C-alpha cells in the first residue's frame with residue numbers, strides 16, 4: 001500500500017511532538033508537513049522546537065529538517081499537499097472551529113485532538129474500540145460542508161479514556177446506572193513538564209478548568225446513537241466527576257465507583273474486561289493494543305510509572321475491583337494521556353478511518 005501523506009497542525013506542541021514521533025515509523029502514514037503558529041513558521045522543526053522537546057523518545061531524524069509551515073497562512077498549500085491532517089493546537093475555540101472547517105472545506109480531512117468540535121452534532125467523537133459506528137455521521141457532515149472528501153473527526157478528552165473503556169463492556173448487559181469518578185491527571189495533560197511548571201513539584205492542584213464537565217458529559221456522546229444525520233447523546237448513566245492535577249509527568253489515573261440495574265458478579269466483570277475486543281482489534285490496526293483492558297490482581301497496581309506504557313501506551317490498565325458500601329463496585333483505571341488519551345488515540349482513529357475507506361480519493 002502507498003503511504004498516505006500526513007500533516008501535523010500544532011506539531012511543535014506537547015501532543016504535536018507525540019504525533020511526530022508516532023508517525024516517524026508508521027506503516028501506513030508518512031509525515032510530510034508540520035505546521036504551527038507564525039512564530040515557528042519558516043524555521044526547521046529542530047530550530048522551532050529549540051529546548052521544548054518534552055517527550056521521552058528522541059526527535060526523529062526525518063522530522064528535524066522539515067520546514068515548519070504557518071497552519072493558517074499556508075492552509076491552501078498544506079491542504080493540497082497532504083491526504084489528511086492531525087490537529088492539536090492551543091488557540092481560541094472559535095479560531096479552531098473556523099480553521100478545522102476551512103481545512104475540511106479544502107477537501108482535507110481533519111483528525112482532531114482539540115475540544116472545539118466535540119459537540120458539533122454531525123462531528124463524530126470516537127474512541128475506536130467503543131463507538132466506531134459513529135463514523136457513519138460523516139456522510140451528513142459532508143453534505144452540510146458541501147464536500148466530497150473533507151470532514152472533521154475528533155477524539156474525546158484524555159481524562160475519560162481510562163474509565164470509559166472499563167465501563168463500556170458492562171454498560172448494556174448489566175444496565176450501568178450511576179458512576180462517580182475522581183481523576184488524578186498528569187502535568188503533560190496541560191502541555192507542561194516539571195521544568196516549565198515547577199509549582200507542580202510536591203504539589204496537587206484540585207482544579208483543571210473545564211475537565212469535570214468534559215469527564216461527565218463526553219461519555220454520553222460516545223454512548224449516543226447516529227440518528228437523522230446527527231449524534232443523539234445518551235441520557236444514562238448519571239456521571240459525577242472531580243479532576244485533580246497531580247505531580248506525574250504522564251498517565252491519568254481514575255478512581256471509579258459504579259452501580260448497575262442488574263449487579264454483575266466480580267467474575268462476570270473480570271471476564272468482560274478480559275474478552276473486550278473492538279473494531280481496531282478485529283481489523284488488526286497497526287496501533288491497536290492486543291489486550292485493550294488489562295486487569296491486575298496485585299493490590300498496588302496499576303501504577304502510573306510502571307503501567308502507563310503497557311501496549312505502547314495504548315492499553316488501559318485496571319485494578320482493585322471490589323464491592324463498595326455506597327455503590328455496587330469500586331476500582332482504579334490508568335491510561336497514558338498523550339498516547340491513548342491524545343496523539344496515539346488520534347492515530348488509531350485515523351487508522352480506522354483509513355481501513356473503513358474514509359480517506360479515499
Ligand SMILES: NC(=O)c1ccc[n+]([C@@H]2O[C@H](COP(=O)([O-])OP(=O)(O)OC[C@H]3O[C@@H](n4cnc5c(N)ncnc54)[C@H](OP(=O)(O)O)[C@@H]3O)[C@@H](O)[C@H]2O)c1
Pocket residue numbers: 009010011012013014015016035036037038039040041071072088089090091113114115157158188189190191192337338341342
Ligand atoms: N496534552 C494532552 O495530554 C492533551 C490531551 C488531549 C487533548 N489535548 C488538546 O490538544 C491540543 C494541544 O495541546 P498541547 O498540550 O499539545 O498544547 P501545547 O503544547 O501548548 O501546543 C500548542 C500548539 O499550538 C500551536 N499554536 C498556538 N497558537 C497557534 C496559532 N495561532 N496558529 C497555529 N498554531 C498555533 C503552537 O505552535 P507554536 O509552537 O508555534 O506556538 C503549538 O504547536 C489542545 O487543544 C489540548 O486541549 C491535549
